Amino acid sequence: MIPGAPIVTAAEMRAAEQAVFARGVSQDELMERAGSAVARETARFAAGRPILILAGPGNNGGDAYVAARLLRNDGHDVSLVATGVPAPGAAERMHALWQGPTSSLYAARPRPMLVDGLFGTGLTRPLERGLAAVFADLSKQAEFTLAIDLPSGIDTDTGGDLGAPGGIDVSLALGALKPGHLLDAGLARCGTVLLADLDIPVDARWRTIARPSIETPSAHSHKYSRGLVAVIEGAMPGAARLAARAAMAGGAGYVVLAGDRPWGEGPDALVRREVRSAEDLAEFLAWDRIDAVVLGPGLGRDRRAEAFLSVAFAAPCPLILDGDALTLLGTGAARWLGTRDAPTWITPHSGEFDRMFAGAGSKIDRTLAAAAETRATIVHKGADTVIASPKGDVRLLAGASPWLSTAGTGDVLAGLLAAQVVQGGKGIVPAEAAAWLHARAAQLAGPALIADDLIAQLPKAISECL
Structure with missing residues (x-):
């Protein structure tokens, strides 16, 4: 490409x-x-x-x-x-x-x-x-x-x-x-x-993605200045852990995994927060240190998950939605997403996208229409990943490793995207950076990769962008 x-x-x-x-x-x-x-x-x-x-x-x-x-x-x-x-x-x-x-x-x-x-x-x-x-x-x-x-x-x-x-x-x-x-x-x-x-x-607003330029933290940087990501755990905690670890490896300064398993597995650097109910989540998301929230990986689709989704939508900080959160939105995605004032990114694969949005046309046309309707930046994943912003910009990634078609790689992308958002990225820019880093990590990991392998390769991928 x-x-x-x-x-x-x-x-x-x-x-x-x-x-x-x-x-x-x-x-x-x-x-x-x-x-x-x-x-x-x-x-x-x-x-x-x-x-x-x-x-x-x-x-x-x-x-x-x-x-x-x-x-x-x-x-x-x-x-x-x-x-x-x-x-x-x-x-x-x-x-x-x-x-x-x-x-x-x-x-x-x-x-x-x-x-x-x-x-x-x-x-x-x-x-x-x-x-x-x-x-x-x-x-x-x-x-x-x-x-x-x-x-x-x-x-x-x-x-x-x-x-x-x-x-x-x-x-x-x-x-x-x-x-x-x-x-x-x-x-x-x-x-x-x-x-x-x-x-x-x-004069094209549509382009293939390019290697991002990532700034090295300054001598005065600290964990909060590099951004705090909150990842919400659900029915399948491993998915949220993957997203949280990806956010850490992707450059976020502080990552909190919030859920009802406060002492679960994960790196020692991963901060835990006990959240058992929608009320607990609302209290946690009121913390003004939070720069972005990831919701959806392994969330589940029960009433508790629905309540968590409602609370996250009301939060004033940027929101990255993936997996079960997108399934819960379903055909009401435009109505739900259109109510948010804070920036939102969603990362559907084609099956999720089709359940959320009707319409005909090319993958680019459909993704652009959905971005305009929802006011969200959309990362429409696949062998031909299309990223579209509400302003009409498009970035396209084609030819990524077919070994990415394995469980958990989308969770890694969601966490990686959050890391780019909290480091100051807006609109399509952090999505493009995350997609490039994700694809490059897959290249570095080689064949028969699993999602954990992507996280291990992220520092190498980032080093190529400094």
Whole structure:
């Protein structure tokens, strides 16, 4: 994943291109830039092997014609397949500049290097069945496959599968990343995503997450200045302990685990507070030293848990909700969350999110809508984690370790997020930092990790951000 890279929809990319044209850059010049980038990467990966380029009728095909011409002029063995008459305009003119032979898709023979220039950001319908079958066969027999912008058969804005074959090795994003590179089927089908800078300015509020910059505590720091996190224990105390330990390892200066097991397991540095009832919790949360509360990991779903949730909602401090707290909110999430004045973060996985929020659209669109409705920053977890703020900002983390799909890792993320909040983070910033640190800790932990392993790796992950 390319850190901090802008992400734009198909419509936003077209608008950015139109702005470039308005400044005097021609369509032909922009297509030459794109085709040149494709030619460079194709030559690099082909490494002297014969090349088969598939050119569709639109601008993606126009880029393919440019790349084919440049590669042939440089002495590469290039075969070109055209799947239709080029559209009037730049694509048609680039086709006219191609001086080599052209064959039809159904007459194409496999070659070691395949370049997919069939369809780009404009594709919104499934690939025609016969075309998809031939395309898949050519891809399967190629030793290396490069897609221009996106693999043909991936929806640009949602990452949905419109008939894309497997086995794409590299997708060369043109100008900016698209949601389809990072979401749903696109995440699995795009292979390694590279970014070609075409000198197209984009004003994007959506970006991939980047490594955070974490400040070293000053010589005058103390436990309270570094932030106090309160984690509320429930029916399954191990989950809350994981969150509390993650908050400690994530940099919080003081962590209190509040519950009805005041002398339970945990590090000696973890402070315990006995809380047996909603009244006890209300008294505890009135303490003005508390900078953030974590509620939900292992909370339970009984009446006591519901009472704890009500008390936490009334607290004036920042609140991080996960796990059972989200299940208790259910479809009333917007109503509940909309009543809070203090900042709130929620960290649902897709199952929890679907139970809380209705609606259609891409994962980004749905998460943005939920953030606006609830006034909360949402970390919508998954292989393609989407973080959205009520202000419309989005950060996307794709390609995290699949070994994170084990019990307790979400509890660690909730505690880690709280640690970033109490150290001064606001809005999407602490969520982005927590997601990056969580993913990096998983990389450091390696395969077959358990949630405890993430906590052990957090100091190393943080050291990379100082």
